[in-house]
Amino acid sequence: MSIITLANISKTYSEKTAYKTIALDDISLAVTEGEFLAISGPSGSGKTTLLNLIGGLDSPSKGRIILNNNDITGLKENELSQIRLHHIGFIFQAYNLIPVLTAMENMEYILMLQRVKKQERQQRVKDVASRLKIDELLHKKPSEMSGGQQQRVAIARAIVSKPKLILADEPTANLDSKTSDILLELMKELNEEHKMTFIFATHDSSVIQKAKRHISLLDGMVLDDTTK
Amino acid sequence: MNLLMVILAYRNLARNKVRTTMVITMIASSLVLLMFFQGFMEGVIEQMTKDTVRSQTSDITIYGKKYRKEKELNNRLTHKKYVLKQLSNVDIIQDHFQRLEHDAMIASAYYSQGIKLVGLEAEKEKNEFILSTRIKKGEYHFPKENSIWIGHALAEKLGIDIHRKVVLTVQDSDGEITGEAFRVVATIQTNNPKIDRATAFISLEKAKSFFKMDDITQLSIKLNNQATLIEARDMIQDKIGDPYEVFTWRQLFPSLQFMETATSSYIKICYAILFIIMMIGFVGVIMMSIMERVREFGIMLAIGHKFKQISWIVFWESLIMSFYGFLIGMGIGFGILYISNQTGINLSLFGDGFEQFGIANIIYPPIKLSYCLTPFIAIMITSMLSIIWPLRILYKLKPIQSIQFN
Numbered sequence: 001m002s003i004i005t006l007a008n009i010s011k012t013y014s015e016k017t018a019y020k021t022i023a024l025d026d027i028s029l030a031v032t033e034g035e036f037l038a039i040s041g042p043s044g045s046g047k048t049t050l051l052n053l054i055g056g057l058d059s060p061s062k063g064r065i066i067l068n069n070n071d072i073t074g075l076k077e078n079e080l081s082q083i084r085l086h087h088i089g090f091i092f093q094a095y096n097l098i099p100v101l102t103a104m105e106n107m108e109y110i111l112m113l114q115r116v117k118k119q120e121r122q123q124r125v126k127d128v129a130s131r132l133k134i135d136e137l138l139h140k141k142p143s144e145m146s147g148g149q150q151q152r153v154a155i156a157r158a159i160v161s162k163p164k165l166i167l168a169d170e171p172t173a174n175l176d177s178k179t180s181d182i183l184l185e186l187m188k189e190l191n192e193e194h195k196m197t198f199i200f201a202t203h204d205s206s207v208i209q210k211a212k213r214h215i216s217l218l219d220g221m222v223l224d225d226t227t228k
Numbered sequence: 229m230n231l232l233m234v235i236l237a238y239r240n241l242a243r244n245k246v247r248t249t250m251v252i253t254m255i256a257s258s259l260v261l262l263m264f265f266q267g268f269m270e271g272v273i274e275q276m277t278k279d280t281v282r283s284q285t286s287d288i289t290i291y292g293k294k295y296r297k298e299k300e301l302n303n304r305l306t307h308k309k310y311v312l313k314q315l316s317n318v319d320i321i322q323d324h325f326q327r328l329e330h331d332a333m334i335a336s337a338y339y340s341q342g343i344k345l346v347g348l349e350a351e352k353e354k355n356e357f358i359l360s361t362r363i364k365k366g367e368y369h370f371p372k373e374n375s376i377w378i379g380h381a382l383a384e385k386l387g388i389d390i391h392r393k394v395v396l397t398v399q400d401s402d403g404e405i406t407g408e409a410f411r412v413v414a415t416i417q418t419n420n421p422k423i424d425r426a427t428a429f430i431s432l433e434k435a436k437s438f439f440k441m442d443d444i445t446q447l448s449i450k451l452n453n454q455a456t457l458i459e460a461r462d463m464i465q466d467k468i469g470d471p472y473e474v475f476t477w478r479q480l481f482p483s484l485q486f487m488e489t490a491t492s493s494y495i496k497i498c499y500a501i502l503f504i505i506m507m508i509g510f511v512g513v514i515m516m517s518i519m520e521r522v523r524e525f526g527i528m529l530a531i532g533h534k535f536k537q538i539s540w541i542v543f544w545e546s547l548i549m550s551f552y553g554f555l556i557g558m559g560i561g562f563g564i565l566y567i568s569n570q571t572g573i574n575l576s577l578f579g580d581g582f583e584q585f586g587i588a589n590i591i592y593p594p595i596k597l598s599y600c601l602t603p604f605i606a607i608m609i610t611s612m613l614s615i616i617w618p619l620r621i622l623y624k625l626k627p628i629q630s631i632q633f634n
Contacts, residue, residue, distance in 0.1 A: 057530055057628040077626075078534055085532025092631075096527040100239035112232055113532050157531070 002030040002066070003165055003197050004054055009063035011049050011220075023049040025220040026063070033164065034195040036188060038202055038211035045217040047201035048169055054199065055088055055167045056080035068164070085113055089158030089196075093170035095150040097142040103153040104129070104138040107160045114161060128160045132186060148179035155183065159190055168200045172207060184210050233537065237544030244517070248549060251513050255553025256560065258502050259603050263561035265498060267593030268573065269491050275588045277484050279419045281477045282358040286325060286448035288461055289480060291473050295445060301330055301401050304443045305472065311447060314467045320452050320460050325353050327446040328435040333397040334378070334428060338387035343378075344427045345396065347435020347444075356450055359416060359429070366390040366414030370431045376410035379424040380417045390415060396428070401441040408438065419588045503606050510614035514546060518618045525622060526630025535623060542615050550611035558600055568593045 011024040024046045031037060039047045052058040053065060056072055064073045072083060084090075097106045104125055111121040129135050134152050142150050151171060158166050168187070172180035188210055191198050200207050208214055216224040241248045290311065295303040305311070308326070315321055325348070332345035350369055354360045360368040364380045376394065383389060390412050397407040410430065418424055436442055451460050457476045465474040478485050518525070525538050572590035625633065 052628045055530070057631070058626060077529075078536075081529060081532055081534050084530060090530050092527070096524075096631075098236075098524065098528070100236065100243060109232075110531055113537075 001033055003033045003035075003068060004031045004199075005066040006030070006050075006054070007064045007066070009050075009053060009060045009065065011046070011053060011058070012061045015061065022220050024053070024060070027220070027222055028063075029215065029222065029225065031197060031199065033197055034191065036191045036198050036210070036212045037215065038200045038208045038213070039215045039217060040202055040208055041217035041223070044219075046220040047217050049220075050217070051167050051169050051199065051201045054165075055090060056084055085110070086161070087163055087165060089161065089163040089166040091151070091154050091158050091166065091168035091171045093173045095142070095147070095154045095174075097150055097153055097157070099142050102139050102141055103134060103145070103156075106142075106153060107157050110157060110161045124160055125156075128156045132156045147174050148176070148183070151175060151179075151183060152186075155187065159194075159196065162194070163196070165197045165199070168198060168202075170202055170204075171200065172202070172204045177206070180204065180206060233540040234544050234548075236541050237548055240517075240521075240541070240545055241548060247513060247517070251510070251549045252553040252556065254509055255506065255550060255607060256557035258506055259554065259557025259607075260561045260564065262499060262502060262603060263557070263599050264564055264568075264593070266495050266599060267565045267568065267595070268591060269495060270596075271573070271591040271593035272587055273484075273488050273491050274594060275419070275591060276487070277481075278358060279362075279588065280481055280484060282356070283362070283418045283420055283423055285446070285477055285480060286323075286356055286450045287454060287457060287477060288449040288451065288464060289475050289477070290447040290449070290464065290468065291445065291475070293471050293473055296473060296475075299329070299331075299445075301439065301441065301445070304328075304441070304445045305447055306443050307471075308442075308444060308447070311468050311472065315449070315464065318463070318467070320456055320463075321449055322452045323352075323356065323450045325349060325356065325448045325450075326432055326444045327448065328432060328439065328441075328444045329446060330398060330439060332428070334382070334386065335395045335397070336386035336388045336392070339385055341382075341385065341426070343382065344422075345398065345435070345438075346427060346429045347432040347438075348429055349432050350429075358418065362416050362418045364415045364417040366412070368414065370434070371413060372411070373431070373434050374408060374410045375413040375430070377414040377416055377429040378412055379427050380415040381421075381425040382428070383412065383415045385425070388412060394428075396438075398438060400439045404440075406438070406440075499602065499606060503610050506607075507610045507614050510546070510610060511617055514542065514615050515618040515621075517545070518542065518622055522622065522625065522630050522633035526625070526627050526633065529627040529630060538622070539615075539619050542619060543612070546611040546615050547608070550607045554604060554607050557603070561599070562595065565593050565595050565599075569595055 006027055006029050009024055009027045010022070013021040013023060027050065039050060041047050049058070053060050056075070060073060064071055067083065068087060072080065075083070098109065101109060107125045107128065108121050111124060129138055132152055132155060134149070134156060137145060137149055137153060145153065172184065175183065184207060187198055190196050200211065202208065213227045215222060290305060292303045292305045295305070312324070315324065328347035330345055332343055333340060334343045354368065366377070378394070386394065388394065392412050393409050394412060395407055395409050397405060400406050416423065430438070449464070451457065457478070461474050461476050468474070528538060529535065569592055572592050574590050575587065576589045622630070
């Protein structure tokens with residue numbers, strides 16, 4: 001069953017000016033539940049734009065995006081934020097934890113937005129922290145953690161609300177290869193154990209190697225779509 | 229949920245302690261200045277009102293029908309006993325004071341000039357009128373029949389001091405010119421130039437015999453409650469009827485009322501100017517604070533925040549800073565006002581001649597709770613208004629634009 005379907009998606013920037021840029025050109029693809037998908041391509045190929053459109057952070061110039069059988073194209077920002085809150089987890093290249101909150105609070109924060117009760121919140125945070133081996137980081141603020149630790153917490157934040165879809169934009173770009181491998185392994189386990197769908201936008205060959213499906217983009221078009 | 233927003237706002241404020249402290253200091257110092265200014269101005273007006281009104285009359289004053297227009301003895305308040313009888317059973321009246329005023333000529337060995345001669349009930353007036361507290365030299369009583377108090381500036385012009393003699397010349401009620409020698413037993417300084425430069429006081433009994441009449445020109449009435457001023461005036465007018473005119477002190481001194489209104493408007497304008505300046509400063513700070521965190525807000529939107537919730541965070545940040553600024557400003561402001569109220573502000577340190585304009589050399593600013601309320605409302609409104617524009621800029625950005633914002 002498709003968790004996400006893109007139908008003839010195009011994204012053009014500065015459309016009515018001389019600086020018109022086509023970031024995505026008539027892309028159609030479907031992602032089924034539980035996939036571990038890597039989207040790669042050179043800089044400017046449109047992989048991050050594609051991820052942003054799937055996550056409802058940006059809107060397409062043409063085409064439709066279907067998430068969980070719901071057309072999210074043209075939804076208002078408030079409706080999109082609710083979809084992101086309940087159905088999508090984000091992992092960013094620069095970790096992007098809320099700097100004034102501790103690791104525990106960063107994880108708990110999304111559950112609070114979802115209005116999950118305190119007892120359940122704390123239980124879920126502890127479970128995820130234990131699973132990702134970040135128990136000792138829970139009371140630290142992002143500024144007190146290394147890059148790898150922060151990304152681990154960012155992954156924990158993305159999965160603690162049990163979303164069906166996780167979008168990861170260059171999650172290993174700022175990490176050393178060892179930490180990168182550990183985190184990728186972790187995400188792979190989560191994918192296999194909980195059937196969470198992971199979509200990566202990446203340059204990293206180790207991510208591409210671990211992916212079950214690999215889409216290669218060039219100049220906003222799908223160059224190759226391979227499933228292992 | 230709102231508690232979470234408050235916690236986030238608090239922690240965000242702690243991120244840039246210097247900026248937060250600067251904003252709080254800006255609000256607090258503005259408030260201190262405004263409170264001091266308002267207290268000082270109201271102190272000046274209160275003192276001027278007290279000096280002007282309470283040296284001449286009480287809450288309500290009764291005159292003969294045409295006396296206010298033509299201050300002739302022919303227009304004096306006649307049938308005094310009838311008037312007092314009519315007022316005897318009015319429960320809102322606490323006390324009444326009789327005065328007899330008329331023009332006179334005063335002369336010393338060196339100088340002479342026209343003055344207002346006032347006959348008054350010294351002992352009775354002691355606690356209601358301010359003259360007893362404004363004796364510059366001498367004592368507040370008339371030890372002999374021909375004792376006289378004169379304004380201190382008048383004494384200087386006449387080239388005399390207490391214990392010296394002056395000669396008063398008046399036209400009595402029969403139209404005859406008559407004169408007597410009086411001994412100065414006190415000089416008076418009220419900050420009311422009319423009194424200090426051109427008024428002399430004798431006992432009411434002496435004034436009656438001097439002017440050869442048993443009537444008075446003015447009957448002042450002290451009320452139990454100032455709030456009933458207008459109603460009391462109307463009621464008294466109804467009781468004593470047409471041959472008399474009844475005035476409240478505000479009607480007698482319209483210039484004071486004008487000054488009171490003008491000062492109040494001036495204070496409001498100052499408040500408005502200061503709060504507009506404060507709002508501009510506030511918008512700048514909030515704008516900077518938001519622009520620094522656009523990316524962070526973008527991430528928050530990406531993970532499922534609604535824009536409304538981000539607005540709440542910014543709102544709480546603004547409100548918390550304002551509230552601390554308000555509390556600190558109020559604390560310092562009231563502290564300064566309290567000290568000034570106790571010690572007085574000595575204007576002579578800044579220059580001479582204030583008394584020529586009816587302003588005392590020492591001002592005692594009052595302390596009023598209203599000094600809290602207006603700034604509190606103004607600051608809260610300012611803090612709320614100042615976040616609108618910065619938030620509008622943020623609102624126009626899509627989450628991805630916020631995340632990619634540089």
